[in-house]
Amino acid sequence: MTDGQPLLQSRDGGVLTLTLNRPHRKNAINRDMWASLGEALTTAANDPEVRALVLTGAGGAFCAGLDLTGGEPGGHPLDVSGRGPGAHPLDEIRRANEIALRLHHLPFPVVAKVTGVAVGAGWNLALGCDLVVATPESRFSQIFVRRGISVDFGGSWLLPKLVGLQQAKRLVLLGEMIDAAEAHRLGLVTWVVAEEEIDTFVGDLGRRLAAGPPVAMTQSKALLNEGADRTLSDALAGEARAQTVNFATADAHEGIAAFLDGTDPVFTGEWAVK
CATH class of the missing domain: 3.90.226.10 (2-enoyl-CoA Hydratase; Chain A, domain 1)
Structure with missing residues (x-):
């Protein structure tokens, strides 16, 4: 440019x-x-x-x-x-x-x-x-x-x-x-x-x-933006939906495995539903 x-x-x-x-x-x-x-x-x-x-x-x-x-x-x-x-x-x-x-x-x-x-x-x-x-x-x-x-x-x-x-x-x-x-x-x-x-x-x-988990970070950012205008009940329901999406990605499994192995996770945002 x-x-x-x-x-x-x-x-x-x-x-x-x-x-x-x-x-x-x-x-x-x-x-x-x-x-x-x-x-x-x-x-x-x-x-x-x-x-x-x-x-x-x-x-x-x-x-x-x-x-x-x-x-x-x-x-x-x-x-x-x-x-x-x-x-x-x-x-x-x-x-x-x-x-x-x-x-x-x-x-x-x-x-x-x-x-x-x-x-x-x-x-x-x-x-x-x-x-x-x-x-x-x-x-x-x-x-x-x-x-x-x-x-x-x-x-x-x-x-x-x-x-x-x-x-x-x-x-x-x-x-x-x-x-x-x-x-x-x-x-x-x-x-x-x-x-x-x-x-x-x-x-x-x-x-x-x-380097963060892209799907989870997208979910968290949206939840925080939306939370300012929601009741606690609405926020909790939104968090539940977001976590369901997160656990359908490879990142959730990668993060847990890395924690257990004592290594640094590598996040990709890939869909992992079999």
Whole structure:
């Protein structure tokens, strides 16, 4: 792939890395980047070789949200379909929302590697990942209110679940910039790692996630995502169904055998019903 493309892709075994690549605008998202990201997420979700995904940004920033300038090739961010000024904004935003859902429903773990700023839709893009790794220099803001618009890209759903309603209102209604330490204290960042160590840390994390049992991890991720909106009875029923699926894979037998033998399991996700 070339540096002129809005999204770069690389593979390391079962780990796919997607890099937002508009560093001259701190990776602010325009129409071309939306389209590339949506296509890449769809392709990854259907690729059995992908076992984990890392989402990051080029040039020392994660993502500055939507590119509101609309003054360069790629067009206005709300025109995600490329249909031009006659398109209704609500239709265009719905198309962007489809990307948030694709990210949320990916069947494997997703890690956001955040260097520099993650603001607005860019921060909510990171929060839509399963785990977030940042550096001490990273900065975060639900900046929407400062632009005269309301929270989007899933922030109204993600934030109350992660930090509670009152802190979510604080972040959204004030639009304050917070540092990585504050984001970590609130539970919005999983790890804070020195900038010179973050590549190694995330590389190791991706390999550890990719080495896990793919079917069981898919089940667990879905159960955790769904559990936030379910009763305990619903959650227990879902867990029972998931375990039934897990025990129909070779991974469950491999994990138990490796435990008994004192060896490291090798997970494949293969169906094992005779």
